[in-house]
Amino acid sequence: MKRRLFFGGATAMIVAAIIFGIITIGGPREARRDAFDRQRYDDLKQISSALFCSNWRILQPVLPDALTLENIRAYCGGIQIDADVLVDNETGTPYTYSRITESTYAVCATFHDAEKAMRQSYQRLGQVNASFNPETGCVTGRVR
Amino acid sequence: MQTKDPVGQFVRDALLADRSRQDIRQALRQAGWSNRDINEALEAFSEGDFKPPIPMPRPQLTAHDVFIYAILFTALTFTAIHLIALVHAILDIALPDPADHATLEIGAARRMRWSIATLIVSAPVYLWMSSHTRQRIELHETHRRSPVRKWLTYITLFVSALTFLGDATVLIFGFLQGEATLRFVLKATVVAIVTLAIFAFYLQDVEGRNNET
Numbered sequence: 001m002k003r004r005l006f007f008g009g010a011t012a013m014i015v016a017a018i019i020f021g022i023i024t025i026g027g028p029r030e031a032r033r034d035a036f037d038r039q040r041y042d043d044l045k046q047i048s049s050a051l052f053c054s055n056w057r058i059l060q061p062v063l064p065d066a067l068t069l070e071n072i073r074a075y076c077g078g079i080q081i082d083a084d085v086l087v088d089n090e091t092g093t094p095y096t097y098s099r100i101t102e103s104t105y106a107v108c109a110t111f112h113d114a115e116k117a118m119r120q121s122y123q124r125l126g127q128v129n130a131s132f133n134p135e136t137g138c139v140t141g142r143v144r
Numbered sequence: 145m146q147t148k149d150p151v152g153q154f155v156r157d158a159l160l161a162d163r164s165r166q167d168i169r170q171a172l173r174q175a176g177w178s179n180r181d182i183n184e185a186l187e188a189f190s191e192g193d194f195k196p197p198i199p200m201p202r203p204q205l206t207a208h209d210v211f212i213y214a215i216l217f218t219a220l221t222f223t224a225i226h227l228i229a230l231v232h233a234i235l236d237i238a239l240p241d242p243a244d245h246a247t248l249e250i251g252a253a254r255r256m257r258w259s260i261a262t263l264i265v266s267a268p269v270y271l272w273m274s275s276h277t278r279q280r281i282e283l284h285e286t287h288r289r290s291p292v293r294k295w296l297t298y299i300t301l302f303v304s305a306l307t308f309l310g311d312a313t314v315l316i317f318g319f320l321q322g323e324a325t326l327r328f329v330l331k332a333t334v335v336a337i338v339t340l341a342i343f344a345f346y347l348q349d350v351e352g353r354n355n356e357t
Contacts, residue, residue: 003278006345007271013338014223014267017230021260024237025253038250120250 036090037117040109043085043095044132044139045121047107050081052128056144063105063143067097100140108138151177151185159189159197203289210292212277217296219270221303222262224338230259231334239327297350304343311335 025031053061053076064071073080087094088109096108111117114134130141151172158168165186172182189197233256237249280287287293315332 002345002348006341007274009341010223011267011271014227014263017227017234018260018263020234021230021256024234025256031253031257034253116249 033112034116034120036088037111037113038120039089040095040111040137041114041117041121041132043088044107044109045128046081046085047095047097048130048139048141049128050076050079051105051141051143052130053077053079053143061143063099063103065099067094067107103144104140104142106138106140108136111137149185151181152188155185155189156197160195165191201286203286203291205291209287209290212273213290213292213296216270216273216277217300219266219273220300220342222266223270224342226259226262226266228335228338230256230263232331233259235327235330235334239325239330241323241325241327243323243325294350297346300346301343301350304339304346308336308339308343311339 026034047067050072051063053059055077059077061076064075067086069081069083069086091110098106098108100106111134114132114137118132118134128141129143130139132139154172155168158171159165163171168186169182172185173179177185188200188202190200192198233252236252237256277287277293311332315329318328318332
């Protein structure tokens with residue numbers, strides 16, 4: 001019967017599409033993990049743009065030993081970042097920062113899928129003399 | 145004086161004047177009225193010899209009908225649009241097109257979640273409302289001729305026809321643009337299947353009803 005064919009077909013197609021959709025993008029758990037990964041990636045980008053210090057010719061900033069809000073304020077003429085940018089919002093632990101030389105640094109986070117976070121980000125890392133390595137989860141950058 | 149329903153008035157007068165239904169049919173046909181109009185006018189009066197002729201219950205424009213059919217066809221629209229959108233988003237992720245930079249993975253995932261959420265709400269409403277109206281029609285044949293049902297069915301036919309024609313245009317445009325990838329063809333196919341299925345089903349629904357009466 002045509003009626004049964006139409007409604008049966010519609011139901012089958014809808015159910016199949018929903019199941020395929022969930023298989024393709026993953027369920028709510030994976031969505032939440034991706035959201036945290038994107039936050040990590042955005043945080044690292046914000047940190048490196050703060051460390052880039054666009055006013056560096058005049059201010060001649062010196063990389064801090066540790067990343068704290070106070071250090072960052074003092075670093076580049078009072079430029080600030082938000083308090084939660086320095087910590088991983090899922091685990092609550094601060095990102096690992098290391099000063100490699102006078103003018104180079106690395107900030108690292110532990111990602112579930114760093115490459116995906118990078119792919120899903122709308123903004124590129126931009127011109128802050130830094131680059132992100134999805135294998136290590138670290139942004140390495142150079143100031144000056 | 146011009147009455148709203150000249151055939152109905154005529155049929156009533158003719159029945160009052162003891163003319164047979166066959167005669168009335170003949171006369172109306174000769175005057176150029178269509179079979180559908182004649183059937184509708186004759187069926188407006190109960191068969192039997194009671195004078196004056198007893199009018200049959202007529203479908204009316206009721207608030208109840210408007211509510212039910214407005215929900216039904218809105219649910220149908222949302223279901224159809226989001227079914228298409230969901231399949232398109234799945235195709236965007238499953239078959240990435242190197243020439244198409246606009247479809248970011250995160251955008252497709254978001255659209256997919258919206259569509260899944262909409263479908264989970266609208267599809268059961270649509271199916272449930274459809275079976276509800278079906279039961280009402282089986283109970284009282286007059287519900288079938290509900291003017292709201294008729295109008296919204298024709299609007300649905302109109303929208304699906306437009307969608308299908310638009311889809312055909314997009315397909316040709318995409319082909320000329322060099323977008324004729326497998327993904328593109330599959331997307332167009334999905335739109336065509338969904339709109340054609342709705343069109344065919346509701347066309348049969350209205351036309352079948354017209355043939356009966």
